[in-house]
Structures are given as structure tokens and as C-alpha cells.
Amino acid sequence: MGETETYEALRLELRRGSLVLATLARLRTEQYGYSLRMGLAEDGIEMEESTLYPLLRRLESQGLLTSEWREEDKRRKRFYRLSPEGEAVLKRLHDEWRRISASLDRVLG
């Protein structure tokens, strides 16, 4: 494996854990799948459909999100938003993220 491939594999590994945090944070306001993906992309977090939609279902089954089907622009869309439990978990994850970030800043100099 060359340096580029190694870097890419490590970058994906590093990024994986942050996707849940970013998704939960974005869903403090109600979104449907496509608008959520676009919103995340605008913030520099690209996510494939085959990653995002299974993640949304998993988070919903864990009780962190709620969803409902509604018609908008003549099409049925599934809208997601953070549940009260999701808000509490997001706050804790955000705190943990800040702690890790501060630790890494110290380690990396």
C-alpha cells in the first residue's frame, strides 16, 4: 500500500466517528435525507446515500431521532429531527469531542 492509499485509509478511519456527531448536530433542525446530505456537504462533510440513510435508520432505532413522512413539492419525503434523548446524547458527544480535540491539540503541539 502506497503512502496515498495509507493516508486515505487512515483519513476515512479518522472521519468515520465524526459522521454521527455531524448528522445529529444538523438534525437539531428538521431535514429530509437529500437536504441533510446537501447541508452536510456545504459544511465540508461529504456522505454517500448508502452511508447516510442506514445511519439515519440506526439512529432512529436507537431512539436518538424521530421521523415522519410528509408530502412536499408533490413528493413524499421522510423528515428527521433530533429526539429529546438525541439532544442529550448530542450534548454529551459534543463535550467529548471538545475534550478529545483539546487533548489532540496538546499532543500534536
Next chain:
Amino acid sequence: MTNNQDNGDGPMRLIDRYLAAVAAQLPAAGRDDVTAELRDDIMSRIEARQAALGRDLTDNEVEVILREIGHPLVVAARFGSGPQHLIGPELFPWWLFSVKVGLIVLVAVTIFAAIIKVISGQDVGQAVGQGFAGLFSGAMTLIGIATTAGYIIERQTEKPSFITNWRVQDLGVFEVARLDAKGFNRALSSGRCAPARLRKSESMSPVARALSSAVAAAVLTAWWVGAVHFGGLPMSEWVVEIAGVDYSQAARNTVALIFWPVVGYGAARILFDLFRAATPRAVKMTALGDIVLACGRLAMTGWLLLVSPMGRALGISDVGSVVERVRDTIQTGIGTGVWSLSGVVVLILAASLLEPAGRILISLVRLISGVDRRLSGHA
């Protein structure tokens, strides 16, 4: 600009075909939800692209979008609730170790079977060829069984306790996997057949010894009943020729007569070893089991030598004839340098009686005293 909502047009046909392929891989529950959501996403992407270009998309451009989303098999698999792998990273080292140990036993038994065939008159090339063929099919069967077991374990809500509840004193069993190519070369060059700690069973814990024995008994019993082939031909079809005399029929009759007793012994051995692994400190029960199994080995070897069709074919009728044959074989061998092969076979069988006899004596001492010195280093 259109929304491509008509079922008749090209892009919609592509989208329908794509979503049908995804839906076919999904469980019925939730299938419509997933495809409806994906459809909305695809349509949103198409509309955004059309808005940017100021025109409808061609079929090729729609296909590019669908390919970006991913192959239906991959997309559907991501929606699955179970693991996305046959054997996960937690279980994989156990799978790898089991396969490694199984392959080591397979190779050892294949070599043993090939040697027996050559001694009994089969062509060397044929024996080696059959050995390789048997080794290949045996290895494939072993890997298949291990993978199936791993697949089932991976999908249990609770993983087996041996993954988490392990003890340092039981780790001796894992040294078996040290017998790699480098270790084998070192063993050959130094005349040692295995790492020192493996040869000294005292350094392995009782649990490790019992589990190793259970694995070996399971593989050998599977070979005996024909579930695993090591040597290409089943035993019933072997040609047994010793010093120009064909013993095939006698050998086949012997195998047929002793088949079920050996199966019973193998099953008892596995159950007993598992019991030993579960209760390593049950000295008296272990000694009792050892005595029963050793009596079984003694009876089978005695029958093989004195009563079986093979024993008769070798000219053995009673204990006196065994003693006489062994004495003649040794005297002639030492005196003239010519060793009678049939005499050597009788000698090996007679010597095989010593192991269970010795085991019975040792186990009797343990049964009476309730002390097993092998346990002293594994408190």
C-alpha cells in the same frame, strides 16, 4: 424542464429498475420505506442537476447518478440489520487459530496415512498423490465447517464466553499455532518436533491439554467415520500388502468389525476431554475416566492382535504366539539385519498394549491418592 415522473420515459425506467434491484435484496419489512426514500433522493439529485444544466438529463447522465449512489447489492446490504461480514474482527482470530490447528492435524494425519499405505505395499507416487488430493479436500471441508460455525456464532446476540472469560494458565494451547514454516525448519534442524513447551505436557494447563486432546479426537473420529478424507481412498478400499502377502481382505474385515467400537471410543474421548476442560480439578473423576478409556484401548488393541481377522492373518492365535513372534523378529533382525515386516507389525501392536496398561496404573494411583502432580503448577 420535467420531473421525469412518467413511467414510460427512459430515466424513470432506469430508476425503477435500479430500485427494483435494491428492493429485491431487502427484507419485506421496511422495503417500501427504503425504496421510497431512495427514490426521493435520486429524484432530488436529478432535479438539482437539471436545474444546473437548464435541460433534462439523458439516460446516460441518469445512469451516472445511479452508479454514484452505488451498486444495488452494496446499497441494500448497508440497510441490513446484521453484520456486514461473514466473520467479524473479534471472532476472526479464533477462526484463524482453529483453521491453523486443524490444518496442522490434517497434515500430520495425511503423512501418517501415506506412510501406512507405503508400508502396506502401495506405490509411493500413488500414496503421495492420494495424500495431496485428500489433504486438499480435507482442508476445504475444514475451512468450510469453520466458516459456517463462525458465521453462525457471529450472528448470535451473545458471543461465546471463551472469547472474554479466558485465563492465562490456559494459553498453552495457543502455542500450537507456533508450528509455522520457520518453526518447522528450526525443529527439523535441531531434531525437535515441536516447541519445547508443547513437548512438555506438564507446562500446559489441564484445560489446554484437555481441549487439545478433544480437537485431535474429533478430527480422528471424523476421519474414521469418513466425514473427512485424508488419504483419497477410504480405509475399506486400501490395498494392504506386507512383504508380498496380500492382507487386504483381512484388514477390511477387521475395520468392519471394529468400526463402531472405535466410533464409540472416539465419542467417549471427546465427551471426556470436554468434561476435563470444564472441571480441570476433578482429579478422581479424571482418573476414573482415564482408566475406563485406557481399558477400552487395551481391549481394542488386544482384540486387534489376538482375535481380529488381521491378527489371524498375521499368524497370531494366543499370547504365547505373540511372545514367540516378537522374540523371533527381534532375534532375526538383530542377528541378520533383516527385519520381517509382518513381525514388526506384531511388535508395534504388542508395544501398543503398554501405553494403556501404564495409563491404567498411573490413573489408579491418582484415583486412590486423589493427587495429580500435573495440577501443582497450575494452581
